[in-house]
Amino acid sequence: MGFVKRAFLYVTRKRGKSVLLFVILLVMATFVLTGLSIWKASEAAQLDLRQSLGGKFDIHVDWENSPHVVKENVKEETGGKTGKSSTSFIQYSTVQLTPDNLGAIKAVPGVKHCSARQANLVPFAEFSLFPGTVAADAKYKSHTKVLGVCSTEEDELFTTGTLTLAEGRHISDGDSNAAIISQDLAEKSGLQVGDYITTHSYSLEDQAFTGQEIRVQIIGLFTPNAVEQFGETVTTYDKIQNRVFVDLQTSVAMDGGEINYGFSAINVTIDDPQDMARVVSEVKALPGIDWTAFTIQADNGTYEKAAAPLATLNELVITLLVVIIVVSAVILALILTLWTKTRIHETGVFLSVGIKKFAIIGQYLIEVLLIAVLAFGFSYFTSNAVAGQIGNHLLEQSIQTAPEDEGDITAGAAAVDVGADHLIQEPLPAEDGIQVSVGPDNFARLYLIGLIIIIVAVSTSSVTVMRLKPREILSKMS
């Protein structure tokens, strides 16, 4: 009779022991599979977080240290009533970032989006603007913010989903005299895609947009997905519904002077925040950017804040997994050792009839494996039932115990500061918990880990008996 058949007979005839072992293995497998699933879910959430948040850095003029920064007085004014005078000045860099620089940075591996803007406050004759909640200087009453970009599709407000193109098309490289405005502003002003809007270039002499006439065609309309909250202060020109995007050439033309021919800053979003150092070093190595004029400011804070609870969860789960595996192996070895001692009679009989020791251990191993196959299979259902709840409970614990002020992360959405626009909203993956599911790969891992635990436990438990000579076992039997 082969050892597999003997094992099958033992498992089917010794039902009490088999059921007890089944329960022990089921609990063990449920813990291991749950741990593995949470671990995998946590890793996937971290990857998802990295990919969805990305990392960001800005390349901007080093206003303090650059030798190319020029500060010029513009005009001296005398207050009418007070008689006091004030001095205005403009500050600019003679070295600026160009669309070519933008293209080169975009080509660096790992760069997801790359955008740059020129900003001007410009009046358009056709607009009926939405009023702000705070009064602006009277001379800017009919002005709105115009952003000059190479591509609106690459602009952060669009890449983050804060704005969505509702009609028409995006502004792209090569466009001239093209504009995108909000759908609300178009409706309020009786405009549509294809219509022209008119402004003038800036006159340094008049200190106003009274220069050459510029006609711009509306090629697209956007809708904002977030607006200022009630009670939030915003000027008319800063209201998102009044925002206008134009191509870079038009923006330069609006600027009027010869000061701004490019950008004073480029905003870069990368695929994986963990790649930040490499991407920054590759960007720094690009030819054509004068690094005496510019500096890089990296911002991985959002990712680090959001990733902290997941990293804590990951560490917690790995620790738990190790503990579960070790404890399972020890408990199983102890139980099997006790059972093996009660089977010394049987072992002696097998040895006396010439059955080899490895065949006897093989039988004991097969017995446990037969039950384990069933128990591990059942653990799929038990783990599925508890893994999600345990995973999210652990995640909550991780959020509470994480060292940073991660309280913001669970507050529905995190606001990502982009200068004056505080509207860019990006949902964080951690806020809805993690999606824990028991996949086939985890199942395969469970069987591998389970097999190792069982082999270790059976071998350990069999050592004491197998070291004895057959006669010693037979004398113990009697």
Add this chain to the structure above:
Amino acid sequence: MSILELKNVCYSYEKGKVVLADVNAELEKGKLYAVLGPSGSGKTTLLALLGGLDTPTQGSVLFDGENIRTKGLEYHRRHHISLIFQSYNLIDYMTPMENAQLTAKLDAGPVLERLGLARDEITRNVLKLSGGQQQRVAIARALSSDAPVILADEPTGNLDADTAEEITAVLKESAHALGKCVVVVTHSGQVANQADVILEIKRGQLKEREIK
């Protein structure tokens, strides 16, 4: 010609107590041997050495003229000998049939039937049989393995007189009809009277006495 031979066999415990001293014996097929001697004289030790359950401190045990250690003690136990114990030593989660089939080379069913076990008895739990029936199952296991040597340690020790007589008859038949070499360690005069050869152990020495 002898099938099993003890050649200058000595056995002593680590503490120095000598159990067997320079024992020589030749055991033949077709004979029933009864090993007699007082308690602690070394009867079971002799059986363990013949069965390859233990090894002599000096000398050798030969099977068909070859030292049993040459092919290994496991091989010897598996192919050359069958053991029968006083406490039957059956596997409790197996039926009589499955016990008899444990290392069977022959069909165990007819062997069990020949030993008087009914068809319904051979498929029930082995522990539900009487002592005599359990010992018959143990003998069936020994016979089914088709080993040429049967070693029995007090096989009738736990049985009543009638059953002991039946078991002794089966062992005798195994020797005479099946041509086995049957060695029985016993205190029982009843068994000794049925033996062809008496092996008596006294103070480490083995004396052989053939019954005419």
